[in-house]
Amino acid sequence: MIEATSLTKRYGKTLAVSNLSFTVESGQVTGFLGPNGAGKSTTMRMILGLDNPSSGRVTIGGKSYHELKDPLRTVGALLDAKWVHPNRSARAHLAWMARSNRLPSSRVDEVLETVGLTSVAGKRAGGFSLGMSQRLGIAAALLGDPEVLLFDEPVNGLDPEGILWIRxxxxxxxxxxxTVFVSSHLLSEMALTASQLVVIGKGRLISQSSTKDFVARAAENTVKVRSPQLPQLRGALEQASARIAPGEDGSLIVSGMDSEKIGELAAGNGIVLHELAPQTGSLEQAFMQITGDSVEYHTGLEIEAEQVLETAVK
Structure with a gap:
């Protein structure tokens, strides 16, 4: 079990994590989601004692990481797949880790076989592809047969077969x-992997719930609407306090108002509708909707698209 309590981290004037509290229970996969710059990596580093919190506390089984004896026997982690000396073989890399935590050398070959690297165990890790490096990182996390596992973007570089395997x-x-705590930007995969979610934005907790509840909460009263009178429709919806997001093909995604009310509103304002379709929620849609106000960095294309949309609906 992982428990974060009022966890805060500052780097100079930058507040990376702010008063963050959550719990990761055992016996389930918990996804850790958030936009770029949300503080996910900083939080994982604090869990593992690599960064000290400015205030608050995070524990693993009731103890901080620094209080653990032979920590690999309690916690296994993959934060950076390329964190390995490039001239060491896969077996040598795992062997020194095993010795540092008084683990039997036989465990090295066991985890190499588990992740499918037995045939390249004697090769230099610096020559590994990203997918092979990910497998080596997973092997290192498993080395101590720990009760708690943390993975940061574990499917990066894996082919479809590898992604299915890790899931x-x-x-x-x-x-x-x-206890399995995994961070990933691949939301479609998280929807299949994680039964619970911790979602943060700008260093703060946005939601902790089951994946099913998170999607259902975001998808509730979400309707796709298309109309040749889009500016008038948008204005009427905004007046009625509906929440509006851009959809595909010039449509609007409306939340906070069901399809019946939208239809009545359009009819009352003489607005023609070409489509009025309640949406079935997905994790990706829910994530975009719920974290929209917490996105710190936008690409030029996203900004341009937003500007085009604003111009089109005026």
């Missing part, structure tokens, strides 16, 4: 009663 593997770890 099933995480489910198996959770079924064994372990």
């Amino acid at each position: 099933k593997f995480m489910h198996r770890l959770a079924d064994e009663g372990r």
Whole structure:
């Protein structure tokens, strides 16, 4: 079990994490989501004692990471797949980690076989592809047969077969009663992997709930609307306090108002509708809707698209 209480981290004047509290229970896969710059990596580093919080506390099984004896036996983590000396072989890299935590050398070959690297165990890790490096990082996380596992973007560089493998593997770890905490930007995969979610933005907690509840909450009263009179429709919806987001093909995604009320509103204002369709929620849609106000960085294309949309609906 991982428990963060009022966790705060400042880097000079920058507030990376602010009064963040959440719990990661054992026996399930918990996804850790947030836009770029949300503070996910900083939070994971604080869990592992790599960064000290400015205030607050985070514990693993009731203890801070620094209080753990032979920590690899309690916590396994993959934060950076390329964190390995490039001239060391995969086996040598795992062997020194095993010795540092008084683990039997036989465990090295066991985890290499688990992640499918036995045939390249003697090769230099610096020559590994990103996918192979990810597998080596997962092997290192498993080395101490820990009860708690943290993974940051574990499917980066994996092919579809590898992604399916890590998904099933995480489910198996959770079924064994372990605590599995995984951060990923691949939302479609998180929807299949995680049963629980911790969602943050700008260093603050946005939501902690089951994946099902998170999607349902965001998808409630979400309707796709298309009309040749889009500016008039948008104005009427805004007057009625509906929340509006741009959709595909010049449509609007309306939340806070069901399809019946939207239809009545359009009819009352003489507005023609070409489509009025309640939406089935997805994790990606829910994430975009709920974290929209917490996105810190926008690409030039996103800004341009927003400007084009604003011009089109005026």
